[in-house]
Amino acid sequence: MKKIRNFCIIAHIDHGKSTLADRLLDFTGSVTEREKQDQLLDSMDLERERGITIKSHAIQMEYTYKGEDYILNLIDTPGHVDFSYEVSRSIAACEGALLVVDAAQSIQAQTISNLYLALENDLEIIPVLNKVDLPSANPEEVTDDIVDLLGCDAEEIIPASAKTGIGIEEILSAIIERVPAPTGNLDESLQALVFDSVYNPFRGVETYFRVINGEITKGQKIKFVATDKDYFADEVGTLKLEQHPKKSIKAGDVGYLITGIKDAREVKVGDTITDAASPTKNAIAGFEDVKPMVFAGIYPVDTDEFEELRASMEKLQLNDASLVFAPESSAALGFGFRCGFLGMLHMEIIQERLEREFNMTVITTVPNVSYHAFTRKNPDEIIIVNNPTDLPDPSGIDRVEEPYIKATIITKSDFVGNVMSLCIEKRGQITNQTYLTTQRVELTFDMPLAEIVFDFYDRLKTVSKGYASFDYAPIGMRVSKLVRVDILLNAQPVDALSALIHADSAVTIGKKMCAKLKELIPRQQFDIPIQAAIGAKIISRETTKALRKDVTAKCYGGDISRKRKLLEKQKKGKKRMRQVGNVEVPQEAFMAVLKLND
Numbered sequence: 001m002k003k004i005r006n007f008c009i010i011a012h013i014d015h016g017k018s019t020l021a022d023r024l025l026d027f028t029g030s031v032t033e034r035e036k037q038d039q040l041l042d043s044m045d046l047e048r049e050r051g052i053t054i055k056s057h058a059i060q061m062e063y064t065y066k067g068e069d070y071i072l073n074l075i076d077t078p079g080h081v082d083f084s085y086e087v088s089r090s091i092a093a094c095e096g097a098l099l100v101v102d103a104a105q106s107i108q109a110q111t112i113s114n115l116y117l118a119l120e121n122d123l124e125i126i127p128v129l130n131k132v133d134l135p136s137a138n139p140e141e142v143t144d145d146i147v148d149l150l151g152c153d154a155e156e157i158i159p160a161s162a163k164t165g166i167g168i169e170e171i172l173s174a175i176i177e178r179v180p181a182p183t184g185n186l187d188e189s190l191q192a193l194v195f196d197s198v199y200n201p202f203r204g205v206e207t208y209f210r211v212i213n214g215e216i217t218k219g220q221k222i223k224f225v226a227t228d229k230d231y232f233a234d235e236v237g238t239l240k241l242e243q244h245p246k247k248s249i250k251a252g253d254v255g256y257l258i259t260g261i262k263d264a265r266e267v268k269v270g271d272t273i274t275d276a277a278s279p280t281k282n283a284i285a286g287f288e289d290v291k292p293m294v295f296a297g298i299y300p301v302d303t304d305e306f307e308e309l310r311a312s313m314e315k316l317q318l319n320d321a322s323l324v325f326a327p328e329s330s331a332a333l334g335f336g337f338r339c340g341f342l343g344m345l346h347m348e349i350i351q352e353r354l355e356r357e358f359n360m361t362v363i364t365t366v367p368n369v370s371y372h373a374f375t376r377k378n379p380d381e382i383i384i385v386n387n388p389t390d391l392p393d394p395s396g397i398d399r400v401e402e403p404y405i406k407a408t409i410i411t412k413s414d415f416v417g418n419v420m421s422l423c424i425e426k427r428g429q430i431t432n433q434t435y436l437t438t439q440r441v442e443l444t445f446d447m448p449l450a451e452i453v454f455d456f457y458d459r460l461k462t463v464s465k466g467y468a469s470f471d472y473a474p475i476g477m478r479v480s481k482l483v484r485v486d487i488l489l490n491a492q493p494v495d496a497l498s499a500l501i502h503a504d505s506a507v508t509i510g511k512k513m514c515a516k517l518k519e520l521i522p523r524q525q526f527d528i529p530i531q532a533a534i535g536a537k538i539i540s541r542e543t544t545k546a547l548r549k550d551v552t553a554k555c556y557g558g559d560i561s562r563k564r565k566l567l568e569k570q571k572k573g574k575k576r577m578r579q580v581g582n583v584e585v586p587q588e589a590f591m592a593v594l595k596l597n598d
């Protein structure tokens, strides 16, 4: 055990985590030329395109230092706020962390939030100043920032370039010298922490774990504590670029497990694996069932494809346990699903995967967070509102609560005013303002989660000219004044366009929605009144004037085949439209609320 080091790399997005991991693998000879790819740890296509490590993995390296052979387990952590629970579990599986800071960008919001997670888990922090090769690097200043943040000596910070290879050897020495060896007792009953799982269509779910005490042996009957289910360990092994089956994985080490589980939901990140016959008395602390934060309806564009969509969603869920869905129906859109996601990025990923991997064309409705409503009749009973139409009749409502977050924003001092105005507009209350340096400020706000679902990231980018980084953590539910704004097209309410909005901004948003819908809904043969209403009260009205787009007008002369072609083309254009009553509504209209400020 003395010769094992378990560590992770924590960094803000794009500060070079994947590149550094790649370089470490290279340097320790853990990759053959054949296996080399640009970014080794980002394996999913989608991940590579987005440049975001979505799923964490682990990889084992061997390294000889001062004549002794060491095993270094690098546990990769996802880099996006939507996946913060997974990050926390990966961190909990380590004894040390490389804190990578870009020498041109300095400390950003996720540097800090990840650092806090690492400190909570008592990890040894090795600061790495990356990208020192960049002409725009500012190593002296960024070193000072890191010293201020960590209270460490400047000498402890390793200047490095994951690109050119500067500092890589020093980083490896520091991992061995500074990161404590794992402690743990081989003689105790098995206790292993699940920090990740990956779905493999051929082998079922692969569980990644870190053994805290005892050992896990091939063939052993094991138990997952949180789900209380028993399985046989069909295969255990260590992870290099490929899996290496082993007889057993002992306390202190990291490995994978295959049990034949076919459904990702049966393996929960944060769960404890133990021996089925003599289970441990202590489950590893920190287990949480991750809950979706953002909900939206997903409907097939073609109503006949409902069953196909269900099959696709079920398949997606097999390898993404954080996706939840339940059938729902909408008067406007027909049959579809109300889906729960970890956040907006997760939602985009699912939408993209449905389209790419399953060839589905779907309409996604306005996302909303999950509210709690209480009626006067039953003020103690929580009614969970995941869909605006679930909100009980306003006259009977005692109160509505909405989820709040602690938002951390780091920006340049020049933009503090802009960022504050934006956050206040978004119902944020400032709780702290700290100058990290003379130029860089950390602001924290308590804010409703619902406000960041709408256009927040884009607006933040605009008001700060890109110099702001953002992170958040949920802090519980708070009472709020919420109303449901309904949209009526041609006097018919369109349920899929309803949104829950804070009472103070309901009228403004209602107006903007009507204006936006007027832009988006094509003119038809009759006038289309577009109205926003709260209950029976109309708060705004616009009208799309009648007009028929005469596509055949261009066809002077009587070439019938040409005419037919054009009509056919027009029909195709309609495919992404939805007939609501007698009005044709394009797909973008269902997401219009998100783009009110464009």
Ligand SMILES: Nc1nc2c(ncn2[C@@H]2O[C@H](COP(=O)(O)OP(=O)(O)OP(=O)(O)O)[C@@H](O)[C@H]2O)c(=O)[nH]1
Pocket (backbone or CB within 6 Å): 011, 012, 013, 014, 015, 016, 017, 018, 019, 020, 050, 051, 052, 053, 079, 130, 131, 132, 133, 134, 160, 161, 162, 163, 164
């Ligand atoms: N010049 C220079 N560029 C670097 C260095 N390290 C990483 N980069 C570049 O910085 C960009 C981001 O690097 P990644 O390794 O993908 O960053 P990451 O932190 O893994 O990003 P996420 O996976 O999105 O969290 C890439 O274009 C890298 O080529 C470095 O030391 N010097």
